[in-house]
Amino acid sequence: MYCRADLSRTITFVVALFLTAAATSAFAREFRAADTQNEEYPTVQALLFMGSLVAERTNGGHQIKVFHSRQLGEEKETLEQTRVGAIDLNRTNVALIGTMVPAMNVLAMPFLFRSIEHLQKVLDGPIGNEILDSFEPYGFVGLTFYDSGARSIYNSVRPVTSMADLKGLRIRVQQSEQMSEMIRSLGADPVELPYGQVLTGLATKLIDGAENNWPSFVTTDHYKHAGFYTLTEHTMSPEVLVMSKKAWSGLPAEEQKIFRETAQRSSRFMREKWRDLEERSRQQAEAAGVRIITDIDRKPFQAAMAGIYAKVQQDPAMAQLIERIRKVE
Ligand code: GTR
Numbered sequence: 001m002y003c004r005a006d007l008s009r010t011i012t013f014v015v016a017l018f019l020t021a022a023a024t025s026a027f028a029r030e031f032r033a034a035d036t037q038n039e040e041y042p043t044v045q046a047l048l049f050m051g052s053l054v055a056e057r058t059n060g061g062h063q064i065k066v067f068h069s070r071q072l073g074e075e076k077e078t079l080e081q082t083r084v085g086a087i088d089l090n091r092t093n094v095a096l097i098g099t100m101v102p103a104m105n106v107l108a109m110p111f112l113f114r115s116i117e118h119l120q121k122v123l124d125g126p127i128g129n130e131i132l133d134s135f136e137p138y139g140f141v142g143l144t145f146y147d148s149g150a151r152s153i154y155n156s157v158r159p160v161t162s163m164a165d166l167k168g169l170r171i172r173v174q175q176s177e178q179m180s181e182m183i184r185s186l187g188a189d190p191v192e193l194p195y196g197q198v199l200t201g202l203a204t205k206l207i208d209g210a211e212n213n214w215p216s217f218v219t220t221d222h223y224k225h226a227g228f229y230t231l232t233e234h235t236m237s238p239e240v241l242v243m244s245k246k247a248w249s250g251l252p253a254e255e256q257k258i259f260r261e262t263a264q265r266s267s268r269f270m271r272e273k274w275r276d277l278e279e280r281s282r283q284q285a286e287a288a289g290v291r292i293i294t295d296i297d298r299k300p301f302q303a304a305m306a307g308i309y310a311k312v313q314q315d316p317a318m319a320q321l322i323e324r325i326r327k328v329e
Pocket of ligand 1: 037075091092093096148173174194195211212213216
């Protein structure tokens, strides 16, 4: 017979179960993460690593499913989807999200960082944290930054040794007005194209060149169609990992902490892989016959892009951010 004591025991058990479930999140789920790069790329490897850490720390509760190689679309679209909560996590370059979050455009400014060490110091320090904390009004939560080296201009037409050589070249840029302006101010013609269309663009001569870091130049096969790589190193725009605000608000504080911490760990994990790939990519391009133009005076490039600063600095908050970044020793 079912007695009162049994009933109260059952209720206690159910309540306890509920409380345990609530503490560890009753709603174990799969988080969809977008990355435009291929499976071996360090950012994708970092997301997979983060996924294993999240699963471990939530006792197999939460999973991260990584959709690499543009399986969920190009960066511009996936960012829109992340903003409305249809995609949970997105690893993107700051230049793309700069069209939505102004501080991101600052990180993509030309010749802002003196070196990779300067960039890392800024991102790893208080400024980096403040920037990550500034995403919420735009529908995102900033989790961590990833390295992306410096971007340089490559093309299939001629060795670019000075700005004059860029005149008339059709150079692909990311879908960002600021990136277009950078290339325009150098005298070339910017062509905004999604990442996935650059290879065909180069192969069919729709574009003469593009600009990117060593690993992107090589892992996409762009180097097979663009034999001249000029070390302009005009921007060090890093990568950023964001979560949709919708997914974030569905998590208890304890789990938000888990996502933040594991994202940070994945950034350190990525950094180790990055340096090595950067070097290997450069060697691979060189071995394939790509001519690397290292002897270049960057001063005229820098001067030509000064107008971009004038524009961004019209916003006092952005002007102050630039100033603070420059002061970091
Ligand atoms: C890469 C970056 C990608 C994408 C790409 C591009 O360096 O990792 O997220 O922004 O550049 O040029 O479209």
